[in-house]
Amino acid sequence: MAQKSDSKTPKKSSAKKSASKSSGPITSPLGDADREITGEVLQDTLLDLIDLHLVAKQAHWNVVGRFFRDVHLQLDELVTAARGYADDVAERAVAIGVSPDGRAATVAKGSGLPEFPADWRTDKQVIEAIVDSLGEVITRLRKRIDETDKTDLVTQDLLIAISSDLEKSRWMWQAQLA
Numbered sequence: 115m116a117q118k119s120d121s122k123t124p125k126k127s128s129a130k131k132s133a134s135k136s137s138g139p140i141t142s143p144l145g146d147a148d149r150e151i152t153g154e155v156l157q158d159t160l161l162d163l164i165d166l167h168l169v170a171k172q173a174h175w176n177v178v179g180r181f182f183r184d185v186h187l188q189l190d191e192l193v194t195a196a197r198g199y200a201d202d203v204a205e206r207a208v209a210i211g212v213s214p215d216g217r218a219a220t221v222a223k224g225s226g227l228p229e230f231p232a233d234w235r236t237d238k239q240v241i242e243a244i245v246d247s248l249g250e251v252i253t254r255l256r257k258r259i260d261e262t263d264k265t266d267l268v269t270q271d272l273l274i275a276i277s278s279d280l281e282k283s284r285w286m287w288q289a290q291l292a
């Protein structure tokens with residue numbers, strides 16, 4: 115609704131009307147209400163993905179055990195993927211006029227991932243933790259796919275693509291526990 119009325123409003127009065135929330139330097143293709151909901155979805159996803167990258171690096175450094183090399187290398191693949199997704203999500207936020215916040219303190223407060231324990235971890239412990247973390251990220255992403263169904267299909271498309279890749283990754287981690 116908000117999107118429709120905004121697009122019909124002449125530029126000047128539209129800028130006045132939305133000055134409270136969209137007064138930043140990047141104008142949005144979305145109306146205020148849709149931008150706000152989509153922006154929150156992207157921000158929350160960004161925090162999960164930055165944390166996923168940090169968890170995977172922590173595990174990459176601390177893994178020990180018989181399958182060290184495979185797990186160590188597979189973790190760096192996850193690091194690269196999570197960093198790439200985080201960048202895509204942050205830049206989608208910018209593209210809809212929302213400033214992304216990827217600061218460490220914000221991630222520590224807002225990530226939905228389970229805490230990864232400090233110290234050495236066996237290869238099995240690491241694999242179990244990564245399966246859990248990926249499961250949590252995926253569950254949260256799937257809720258956000260629903261939330262963006264009516265606010266922004268372009269963002270929804272991005273979240274679907276990320277979920278598809280992470281679900282494949284989760285399978286490849288979980289297969290090692292069979």
Ligand SMILES: [Fe+2]
Pocket residue numbers: 174190
């Ligand atoms: Fe390394």
